[in-house]
Amino acid sequence: MSEIVRRDPRKEWIARNRLHPEHLDVLAELGEGAAPSEWPGPNGRIRRDPHAVGFTGPNGIKRIDRSGVQQGAGRSSAGDRGDGQPARQRVEIESPAFLVAVVPDLAGGRLSSHDRDLLGLARRLADADPQAPGAVVAIVFGEARESGFAEAGVDRLVTLDEPRLAGYAPEARIAALSAIEESLSPRHWLLPDSALGGGELGRRLAARLGERPAAGLWQIEPDAGSALGWHATCRGAAGSLDIRRDLPRVALALAECAEPVSETVHAARPLAPPALPEAFSRVEDLGAVAVDPASVALGEAEFILAAGNGIRDWEGYHRAATALGATEGASRVAVDDGFMPRDRQVGATGTWVTARVYVAVGISGAIQHLQGIQRCDKVVAVNVDPGCDMIKRADLAVIGDSAAILEALVTRVEQARQEDGGKRDAA
Numbered sequence: 001m002s003e004i005v006r007r008d009p010r011k012e013w014i015a016r017n018r019l020h021p022e023h024l025d026v027l028a029e030l031g032e033g034a035a036p037s038e039w040p041g042p043n044g045r046i047r048r049d050p051h052a053v054g055f056t057g058p059n060g061i062k063r064i065d066r067s068g069v070q071q072g073a074g075r076s077s078a079g080d081r082g083d084g085q086p087a088r089q090r091v092e093i094e095s096p097a098f099l100v101a102v103v104p105d106l107a108g109g110r111l112s113s114h115d116r117d118l119l120g121l122a123r124r125l126a127d128a129d130p131q132a133p134g135a136v137v138a139i140v141f142g143e144a145r146e147s148g149f150a151e152a153g154v155d156r157l158v159t160l161d162e163p164r165l166a167g168y169a170p171e172a173r174i175a176a177l178s179a180i181e182e183s184l185s186p187r188h189w190l191l192p193d194s195a196l197g198g199g200e201l202g203r204r205l206a207a208r209l210g211e212r213p214a215a216g217l218w219q220i221e222p223d224a225g226s227a228l229g230w231h232a233t234c235r236g237a238a239g240s241l242d243i244r245r246d247l248p249r250v251a252l253a254l255a256e257c258a259e260p261v262s263e264t265v266h267a268a269r270p271l272a273p274p275a276l277p278e279a280f281s282r283v284e285d286l287g288a289v290a291v292d293p294a295s296v297a298l299g300e301a302e303f304i305l306a307a308g309n310g311i312r313d314w315e316g317y318h319r320a321a322t323a324l325g326a327t328e329g330a331s332r333v334a335v336d337d338g339f340m341p342r343d344r345q346v347g348a349t350g351t352w353v354t355a356r357v358y359v360a361v362g363i364s365g366a367i368q369h370l371q372g373i374q375r376c377d378k379v380v381a382v383n384v385d386p387g388c389d390m391i392k393r394a395d396l397a398v399i400g401d402s403a404a405i406l407e408a409l410v411t412r413v414e415q416a417r418q419e420d421g422g423k424r425d426a427a
């Protein structure tokens with residue numbers, strides 16, 4: 001019998017076509033984690049799939065996988081932790097050569113994407129010299145609900161949870177940071193240049209330390225001629241030009257200033273806070289003011305309930321948004337059809353949102369819409385089509401009729417509020 005290996009062109013075609021219903025079965029039969037991008041033809045020439053991930057066409061455009069299939073296959077071959085995620089390298093720095101202090105915003109008690117970018121920048125500064133690595137110290141005010149400091153690149157964690165530091169207390173917080181400056185003497189101070197408190201706190205800290213901060217920082221580069229060995233590029237003139245200068249001790253960084261940590265896990269070892277001095281506070285925090293979610297701009301909303309073409313009961317949708325206390329958003333189709341105003345459109349052609357929770361109801365997930373929600377922390381999708389792109393993007397997917405699901409959700413919320421009200425009355 002001939003030893004020539006017989007090819008099955010049909011199976012090879014199915015293996016390359018991820019939309020074919022037998023695609024996954026054929027991949028498993030062939031023993032491949034992803035569709036082959038190259039294969040020998042009958043005349044011996046190597047054929048290439050122009051639709052394969054990573055293929056660069058004659059116009060210079062590189063194919064990108066948006067389905068997550070190839071990424072998932074790559075994880076399994078690289079070694080994982082048993083949950084489909086790649087195994088991370090454990091890093092512990094016992095005797096750091098210096099410290100990089102980071103004061104994240106921690107909006108809602110959790111690390112935002114801006115905070116993670118800032119920690120990625122701190123890791124770059126700390127790991128610049130492998131022979132004398134530094135350690136990243138995160139300083140947290142109040143009780144944080146975040147459990148992923150180690151995965152975000154934190155080596156040491158200082159928690160300041162005194163009542164006088166809660167809320168808006170700039171004088172007390174600056175006094176606490178000054179005490180940490182005296183006890184730890186970090187080489188760098190990094191704070192987010194944001195409207196959530198980091199921008200103001202960083203400028204106050206720089207004034208207290210007598211430093212000229214680098215505000216609007218978005219890029220750093222090694223520079224042997226600089227005092228601290230780094231060159232900083234900052235946004236200036238309302239973002240119309242770049243300002244290059246030596247990196248100072250205090251820096252206020254913009255979002256996407258660096259890649260967040262994704263390959264290592266650090267110790268996040270707790271450090272005892274120093275004795276905090278008494279500080280005279282001229283500001284009294286009267287608490288948060290209730291805001292109507294309908295009046296919140298999409299770009300600033302923390303919780304968004306977005307509607308798409310799959311919504312048929314619009315009154316039920318508006319009722320659900322009111323009951324949940326969510327800001328309303330919409331896809332372009334819903335806006336073009338006149339169901340929602342133009343300022344509520346989410347996506348690359350509308351508003352880019354950074355919500356902590358984004359609920360997409362009846363939205364299939366066009367590429368422009370997915371671009372607009374790429375910085376949202378958690379995405380929940382409600383749709384009748386389990387194969388739509390929004391379901392693939394979502395962290396949690398609910399398959400079913402949107403009207404029935406929203407009605408059941410509103411009922412559960414109202415019941416929970418009634419039970420809470422009854423318990424308060426009994427108390």
